[in-house]
Amino acid sequence: MAEALDDLDALLHDAQRAARALAIVPAPRRHAAIEAIAAGIEGAADAILAANAEDLERGRANGLATGLLDRLLLDPARIAGLAAAARDLAALPDPVGEVLRERTLPNGLELTEVRVPFGVIGVIYEARPNVTVDLACIALGSGNAVVLRGGSAAERTNAVLVAAMQDAVEGAGLSRLAVQTIDRFGREGAGRLMRARGLVDLLVPRGSAALIDRVVTESTVPVIETGAGVVHAFVDRAASLPMALEIVLNAKTQRTSVCNSLETLLVHRDIADEAVPALAGALAEAGVAIHADAALPGGVAAAPLGEGGWSTEHLSMDIAIGVVDDLDAAIEHVNRFGTHHTDTIITDDAGAAERFLAEVDSAVVMHNASTRFTDGGEFGFGAEVGISTQKAHARGPMGLPELTSSKWIVRGSGQVRS
Amino acid sequence: MAEALDDLDALLHDAQRAARALAIVPAPRRHAAIEAIAAGIEGAADAILAANAEDLERGRANGLATGLLDRLLLDPARIAGLAAAARDLAALPDPVGEVLRERTLPNGLELTEVRVPFGVIGVIYEARPNVTVDLACIALGSGNAVVLRGGSAAERTNAVLVAAMQDAVEGAGLSRLAVQTIDRFGREGAGRLMRARGLVDLLVPRGSAALIDRVVTESTVPVIETGAGVVHAFVDRAASLPMALEIVLNAKTQRTSVCNSLETLLVHRDIADEAVPALAGALAEAGVAIHADAALPGGVAAAPLGEGGWSTEHLSMDIAIGVVDDLDAAIEHVNRFGTHHTDTIITDDAGAAERFLAEVDSAVVMHNASTRFTDGGEFGFGAEVGISTQKAHARGPMGLPELTSSKWIVRGSGQVRS
Structure with missing residues (x-):
């Protein structure tokens, strides 16, 4: 009572x-x-x-x-x-x-x-x-x-x-x-x-x-x-493919039940024929189920997107893969379907990186790093209250000052x- | 339509x-x-x-x-x-x-x-x-x-x-x-x-x-x-009475329709017999109507408090006057009935001032200054969005960074x- x-x-x-x-x-x-x-x-x-x-x-x-x-x-x-x-x-x-x-x-x-x-x-x-x-x-x-x-x-x-x-x-x-x-x-x-x-x-x-x-x-x-993290990695046309493989695998599989784990992989169309099969193959080998809303290059097999479409937060060994026409399309996709938590670009093109960092409207934006680093402990805060996905008062990992x-x-x- | x-x-x-x-x-x-x-x-x-x-x-x-x-x-x-x-x-x-x-x-x-x-x-x-x-x-x-x-x-x-x-x-x-x-x-x-x-x-x-x-x-x-400003001045027993007169008159009468104008005057009991008649007399002479919930020292005449009691924001030529037993009672009164906007203590006792500044839970706390200074322009911000009376994101006058x-x-x- x-x-x-x-x-x-x-x-x-x-x-x-x-x-x-x-x-x-x-x-x-x-x-x-x-x-x-x-x-x-x-x-x-x-x-x-x-x-x-x-x-x-x-x-x-x-x-x-x-x-x-x-x-x-x-x-x-x-x-x-x-x-x-x-x-x-x-x-x-x-x-x-x-x-x-x-x-x-x-x-x-x-x-x-x-x-x-x-x-x-x-x-x-x-x-x-x-x-x-x-x-x-x-x-x-x-x-x-x-x-x-x-x-x-x-x-x-x-x-x-x-x-x-x-x-x-x-x-x-x-x-x-x-x-x-x-x-x-x-x-x-x-x-x-x-x-x-x-x-x-x-x-x-x-x-x-x-x-x-x-x-x-x-x-x-x-x-x-x-909270909620519909987290993206964008593999740009100027990405190092070995680095992309390492970051994407880490961000998706190192721990799946947490808000900074990867949910959506976007690949630049110019390199999609090579990169999508390589990335999807490595993910599948690690036990990750691939989802997509259209046929993927290289005949990569994929299940449909989750119930939330591109905004699905799986928190499991599932990933959505999409091919985007260019950097602008990637930024627009992230801003439209993401939760403004953490998003990363993998590229050797400094100009593309700076545009992604400036224009993606998220608490944490990354260049050539795994999204799993968005964490009070990793940031050196010692304690974490949570990760703010709003813009007022605090944004990103919250420690004592927040x-x-x-x-x-x-x-x-x-x-x-x- | x-x-x-x-x-x-x-x-x-x-x-x-x-x-x-x-x-x-x-x-x-x-x-x-x-x-x-x-x-x-x-x-x-x-x-x-x-x-x-x-x-x-x-x-x-x-x-x-x-x-x-x-x-x-x-x-x-x-x-x-x-x-x-x-x-x-x-x-x-x-x-x-x-x-x-x-x-x-x-x-x-x-x-x-x-x-x-x-x-x-x-x-x-x-x-x-x-x-x-x-x-x-x-x-x-x-x-x-x-x-x-x-x-x-x-x-x-x-x-x-x-x-x-x-x-x-x-x-x-x-x-x-x-x-x-x-x-x-x-x-x-x-x-x-x-x-x-x-x-x-x-x-x-x-x-x-x-x-x-x-x-x-x-x-x-x-x-x-x-916004709302139920703003207090506390005249401590160690106050300079001429300074108190000047600050209280300024805070109450310099402009009455604004949120940083004075609404409640609290006076330490130890000096109330002298200070209340002096302060009330100067206020009345300036055209301010006195309100109180009890008989004031020296037979100062007073109307009842406003409809909101001690929490009334008059925004007019009206002021509530109260006698408090000591600094603790003053702090408690301000925290209980105020709106956490601006409150000032008038005293020559540095220890009392520091306690008031630390323990009054308001956006702006002052020592020996008029509450009318709580203002983006006066603070040197150049522009003012408003005065935040909440604690999240911004507190006090808000300028561009806020x-x-x-x-x-x-x-x-x-x-x-x-």
Whole structure:
């Protein structure tokens, strides 16, 4: 039975008070709280595993897919991984207080724009318990309170994880209300979170395209849209074919279930007769199923496109291959059918590369590199909140600074406006 | 009769195509287009005045308030002002292409984060025709296409202004579709604009609290919330009373109809017996009506608070005065009842000032300065899109850089992920 939504409002007010207190806590004390979370999770391992076993059993009884059950599963090694990830986060530089701009006006007013925490960050996500710990630690690392809404499949696990984290944060001398879960308020609780203007400063959805779509559509609080990746590689007529083979195979097959994996391969018509059979052959040999909407050069066999046509995000060993007339057609295809996540051109023609980099309207545009590099860890951010595919506030991999806002501090000596 | 919404979708697709072309137009050509707009408006002055006369006549017939009629009014001097403002904008530095971060990864990948235009910026605003020209020029100055939805009261004026601007932009060699109005689609058109995900990259509402609230609530595209200012001054026990008098009078009376004008004066209890009568007396002498929710020291007469209690934004010669027990109570009052716009502390106690600056959760926090300085022009931005009171993307006065996004450019030599 979901609790009354009045209680949820009280919880959000608690979170706001905790956030205001946290905003002025120096980084060493916040980092100590994250270290305490790592130790707390290790100490609560038995309780976490017991709760996780309950969730897994209910999941199996409810016919949850094997892939989801695997995401849900915690074992001693994964718990150790959660603690290790928390310790890594505690070692990251503190973004709060960084001076972004400063100037002294002719009248003597001193203006300073500094990074400040957002305040309360809401996270709506699906089965993965690692998000529960990651996002709580990332929030503390950027001075924010966090309100978590996980998937019902992981409800018992998340409840024990959050309780362990709250005890740890309190033990480190901060308010336990800086980390809270609203899972017990059910689906209506998520809806209220999305509309909690004035209480929630930023909402981050993590999960399926359907989840993200619901959050973006229903929310009245600012949202960072993360996620879906209909990712392209364009093999230009001036491409090195061996390099193209290596990049395309890596981008498609190194890991298929992630948003930066390759979904569509476009090949310049001038080299298609040679390149398409070579690329398709190597992909097929690696176990990738080829899809196309027209006959491919060299008689390469292909299944039809997915249900979404050129906008299909397979997240599996499937790829769509298309032949385009020229660079302009490639750019237009990417901008029209892509999700503005990551797209790469493979070419030795510097001019073509620069046009692709400038004109493809995506968070990350690449030249002669695998799309799999779009990742907070690979970019050197240390932590990743997600990959923003919108243009406001943050674009591409989001680290700690992306979970901050700014404020202007104006220091005067009695100035008035004339 | 509003045109079919299918035509609006076609218009938004046109805007997106124009935006993609504009994104790679060098700044000098965009600045030339803004100069052409200035000349075009001067050249079309007679047609603009005639259209404006029609709008004014309809406004009078519909019983539009005098203040609104004045906002709507254009005369030769105001038209010259529009052209001059456009020329000022054409002289501002170009934010597009600025390098925000760069690093070379150990594997040799070169990462560069650069400023890029948003793409299509939607603006929903009320009667003022100057917004029509300002926002179109600011959009061009930051490489964006703009889709304007003005108030119906100014529909004829805006139609002539937009046509003149389109002719000017086209004459300067850019697509006239970079500046468009959707006024002819009526209220439903505004609703469609708010939900045009994938076509509109950012939506900026300008106008009343009710308008902004509607846009924030209904939009599924990213919005920058601008506006409402329940602005506070806190006169601390360690304040210089002459400085407090000067700042409070300036912040309240220098211009009352603007969002950075003072609405609430808080006074520390330790000095209230002297300070409240002095401040209230000076305000009353300047013609300001005093409001309070309790008896004020020294028998200062006061009307009740406005309908919104301590959250009332008068935008008139009215002020609420309250006595608070200490700095903590002042900070709590501001965070609870304010709109996170601008708040100032007047004190000679540096420690109290730093606490106020750190703990008041507003876009602009000030020490010993008038709140009237929160303004893009005063901050030296040259242009102002509005004042953001939200924390995502931009906070405080927004200039050209705030109308840009960023993208990551990754340059490689065949790197793949292992």
